[in-house]
Amino acid sequence: MKKTLLLWPLLALTACGPSETNSTSVSSSLTPSASDPTSEVGGSTEHSVLVAYYSATGTTEKIAGYIHDGIDSDLFEIVPVDPYTSEDLDYYSGGRCDQENADDSIRPEIVGEIEGMDSYDVIFLGYPIWYGKAPKIIWTFLESYDFSSKVIIPFCTSGSSGISASVSNIQALVPDSTMVEEGRRFSGSSGAAEVVRWAEGQLAAI
Ligand SMILES: Cc1cc2nc3c(=O)[nH]c(=O)nc-3n(C[C@H](O)[C@H](O)[C@H](O)COP(=O)(O)O)c2cc1C
Numbered sequence: 001m002k003k004t005l006l007l008w009p010l011l012a013l014t015a016c017g018p019s020e021t022n023s024t025s026v027s028s029s030l031t032p033s034a035s036d037p038t039s040e041v042g043g044s045t046e047h048s049v050l051v052a053y054y055s056a057t058g059t060t061e062k063i064a065g066y067i068h069d070g071i072d073s074d075l076f077e078i079v080p081v082d083p084y085t086s087e088d089l090d091y092y093s094g095g096r097c098d099q100e101n102a103d104d105s106i107r108p109e110i111v112g113e114i115e116g117m118d119s120y121d122v123i124f125l126g127y128p129i130w131y132g133k134a135p136k137i138i139w140t141f142l143e144s145y146d147f148s149s150k151v152i153i154p155f156c157t158s159g160s161s162g163i164s165a166s167v168s169n170i171q172a173l174v175p176d177s178t179m180v181e182e183g184r185r186f187s188g189s190s191g192a193a194e195v196v197r198w199a200e201g202q203l204a205a206i
Pocket of ligand 1: 128157159
């Protein structure tokens with residue numbers, strides 16, 4: 001069964017357009033029931049899949065949407081409690097993002113939480129590359145749940161940087177028993193067919 005765990009921020013983002021930042025309000029609808037997150041890929045029911053993503057300006061969100069639409073999965077948007085303004089996102093300006101990048105102890109807070117995280121065994125984790133790595137809010141996410149014996153399949157978008165440094169970073173933040181796949185960078189112009197083909201291939205290989 002396909003569920004969107006955090007529907008309203010997606011709608012808010014759509015309404016604001018890609019240059020706007022995320023909303024802060026908390027909705028009671030963000031608590032997932034996770035009653036049947038079983039993935040049916042190629043006709044087989046093998047994995048229970050969650051697509052979780054952070055996206056500041058909508059690029060990664062589009063890729064996450066393709067995955068969620070293309071495979072049976074639930075969707076969770078990682079929304080910062082303190083949303084990033086355009087000023088915050090102006091990197092190499094000495095602003096908020098630069099400061100967070102320089103301080104590895106910072107963990108931006110996330111709106112809401114995923115109930116029933118235990119029921120997922122595969123997490124597609126999406127984010128934009130910031131300073132060659134995953135944004136600190138992804139660090140918060142990884143430290144908020146027990147990823148032991150889950151499979152994390154990272155995906156990212158970026159101006160040009162690859163995904164590998166961020167994947168090493170993810171590996172360092174989760175238990176050794178977590179399988180972290182090598183992941184894939186997509187450009188903003190990647191199409192749904194390419195993205196879904198990749199996602200299906202990832203699931204088939206687990
Ligand atoms: C704070 C910040 C740091 C960034 N650092 C990089 C970087 O190191 N390498 C790169 O290729 N792109 C970098 N970018 C560009 C984003 O990765 C790129 O625009 C991404 O597709 C945005 O995804 P989103 O729309 O989902 O937020 C950075 C953007 C921001 C806001």
